[in-house]
Amino acid sequence: MSSHFQGSWRFSINYSLGVFVLLGMVLLSDGYGPCNFKPTQWSLAHATFYGDETASATIGGACGYGDLFKNGYGKETAAISPVLFMNGKGCGGCYQLMCVDSKWCITKGGGYGGYGGGSTSVIVTATNLSPPSWLKPSKGYTPGVHFDLSVPAFKKIAISQGGIIPIKYRRVPCVRKGGITFTLQGNNYWLLAFPMNVGGAGDIAQMWVKGCRTGWISMTQNWGTAYQAFAQLGGQSLSFKLQSYSDREIIIAYNVIPPYWRVGMTYQAKVNFH
CATH class of the missing domain: 2.40.40.10 (RlpA-like domain)
Known part of the structure; x- marks a missing residue:
């Protein structure tokens, strides 16, 4: 086997493995991998x-x-x-x-x-x-x-x-159809978000929000599942990062909220916990 052929063969294997690893990371980060949250004991x-x-x-x-x-x-x-x-x-x-x-x-x-x-x-x-x-x-x-x-x-x-x-x-595990939904309240300077239709463990430990002109902003729990951020986010597309409470899994819903968002509206992400 020529050294050129050996090098090409090794590159193909390494490239294929890299693709599979990357694909696995994407599936897990998007929440569409296998069921992660397991039933507890009775x-x-x-x-x-x-x-x-x-x-x-x-x-x-x-x-x-x-x-x-x-x-x-x-x-x-x-x-x-x-x-x-x-x-x-x-x-x-x-x-x-x-x-x-x-x-x-x-x-x-x-x-x-x-x-x-x-x-x-x-x-x-x-x-x-x-x-x-x-x-x-x-x-x-x-x-x-x-x-x-x-x-x-x-x-x-x-x-x-x-x-x-x-x-x-x-x-x-909570089996949900489609992605997590976010119902928004507040105003351009105070965002109150209610995540719903949450799969997997179903619960939320922490949330972050990111505008198209900001970095990640840690949100605080207001009450129940309502999380708030005191920041000027009006007119920006918004992304959310969520961490589940029971198994600490993290997923990111990029650009789930359009820049023309309004309070009282509900927007659905393409990702969910499983």
Whole structure:
């Protein structure tokens, strides 16, 4: 084999490997790689419900998601107790819940009264704050953890006459369609952004914003999932960098906001956590 051929062959392999590595980095940075957030172990707690069949009482809430139906969260939502809410850092997390050891549990066959295995489950998004559990902690149950479900979500796992039911729960990845959305409030000198439709872990630890004429500006949490920046950003296209709370993954949504942005508008990125 000639030295020229050997050099070309090595270059081709190195170039191909470089392309694959670069492609992998792009996929991960864009949030379109394999599922990064893994389900946690099951734990025990209690759950109840609030509102009625329409789930209209769930609209709004302490996370700042507003109209849950319009913004894609639907009826399968939950208010979570302070130990899970964590001053808003727990907003957006997804939980799989299953009724256990109760005569009110709904079974997979459509009946009720199932004990232990065989019960149905539901996946809900944390969108609100509930009071802590006032029940006396029993063996194996996580102190202070409580879920207030929408009625439609509760009725997927238990008969409503059960009131407060024992459950097992775990964190699971949030599966979302499309990219993260950003609803803007404030003015040209004070930006308030609400990230929604967040996949993967679903929660947000930190946000940064960058105008086309600025560097990255660290945003502070205002309340719930609302993050703010005191900067003159009017008339600039905006990019956001987000870090998830549970697994510390970081993604960047470049130029997601056009320079003619207005408060009250919602803009969708092409990237998301997974």
